[in-house]
Amino acid sequence: MKYFKFLITGIFFGIVMTKSEAISWYRIQEMFRFDSFHMYGIIGSALITGILFIQIIKLFNLKDISGKKN
């Protein structure tokens, strides 16, 4: 089943978003009131990790599972 891997990735994403409390209305309020670092930490560390991964992919010319380059 070609969609199964997307379902599993989605479930993982849902768990991360819930457990990190990033889905919380209060966490978002806290962010916009500059009362907590939590949300900035999540976005910031996701970004730094993301940039790092993307640079590695570009550096080594890595391809996806269908052989397509990104």
Added chain:
Amino acid sequence: MIELLSQPWPWYISGPLIAIVMILLLFFGGSFGVSSNLRSICSIAGAGKRISFFNYNWKGEIWNLIFVLGAVIGGFTSSFFLENPNPININTNTIIDLKSLGISFDGNILPHEIFNWKFLFSLKGFLILILGGFFVGFGSRWAGGCTSGHAINGLSNLQIPSLIAVIGFFIGGLIVTHFIYPLIF
């Protein structure tokens, strides 16, 4: 193990895990961006017959709908099996500010005054929730993406348009929090 996972996950664990989700989707031939599903759903509902923006091969985007379905299942899974027994740790200043607007904090992730059926079917609640939803949908499509697509995927690819979009989202959030909330709540 379950006990450990049931604690709130710190930002420095959660953030990199979100980046891993983005990379997994890229590896599977997709691309991380949740709001493009809104476009797919409009196309599936037949909007492509009238508006060319919705006239495209949405079948190639089914993977993304499956991803979002998974995210919903994941949310349920966390809520039922990995529930944090303690109230979430929100800064007291935020709680006091919100209380002065008439929004209480009972330790849950959402304020029960806003997210309930009775409020939705009141005039004020209907306007806030439906108009709010409309703005989110319209804005994210107009910008070509939401927080996931622009802030995580776009910025990770060092895209300037994504940076502009994210700055815009943030300014919008600040304006609503500090100027619109005191008017509507």
